[in-house]
Amino acid sequence: MTPRRGWWRAGAFGAALAAATMAGPSSAAERAEDLYKTYCWQCHGMKGDGNGINVRDMSVQPRDHTDARAMSARTDEELFTAIKKGGQAINKSVLMPPWDGVLSDEEIHSLVRYLRELCQCRHGG
């Protein structure tokens, strides 16, 4: 995925994109936060660190979404697939559910962007 990394690092474009994501109260970002609270907190926790109210008896612990190292190992496409189709679609645990029955593709894309804010990371670093 080197081309992708290059793409992110490409100076002007990257800066413009960063400015766009950070600019003002974007309604898309707020919405993603609300979605995360509703559907993800139960396992990934209020801080996104994998310590939700459901983890006590779970055999595989939810991913810590603030872990920049682990999260930067994933492409945005992989994150999108994991959320839409569930953990098994990326060879991970069935305990990570598929959300295609309740979230639109657009909402899932906004959640991927939100995860990048939580980990303060991009794919490849």
Add this chain to the structure above:
Amino acid sequence: MIRSIGMTVALLLLPAVALAGGDGQRLLQERCSGCHNLTGPAPQTLAELWARKGPDLFYAGNKYRPEWVEQWLQAPRRIRPAGMYYGNHIKPGPDGDIIDERSLPEHPRLGAEDARAVTRALMQLKWGSHLITPGAYKPGRISLSMGELMFDKFRGCLACHEIEPGYGGRSGPEVYTVARRLQADYLISYMRNPQAWDPRIFMPNKHLKERDLQKFVHYFRALSEEDFQ
């Protein structure tokens, strides 16, 4: 929250005599509609979902077993360990999020006569009949261990549901009593597509096969025979 406490107190102070006679419809309006939606529709937005104070009852007649409702209303006990929208009842703790037990309201309790009248009125509320196939559930059996294997390892349901008191996930309702509480054909329909009943609910559609739907109801029936309270 404050408002619902205020309301509960006000309800407790209503003179008992005003409620005698057991007009179920009127009781529902006066004592239940503040927390329960009796007319629909279900929450369409997240804000509405978070504001919901009690389970929707506008399809009670397609969902509950009347004998259970009547008993439960006389001696209610908790079904959802973290309340309705769990996000309103949790807080960060040293080792992760914890449930704020004090934020969970006690349910109003009814006398036997009112419970019977209210149950009769509730069973008239029948939105969703188009989602139910009468006789969809075909009674059968599964061992507790096979059922648990499916519920936990194969399908990952244990993450959100307790299969015995104090064991399992806590954002969804306990399932060890669910076969006593709900109609089997509703269970099949709900598990097939939770969002058909409740568009924004935080139970995922796990795309279960017809065979699995049946087996889960067998499993819930086996669990309910264990008689956990």
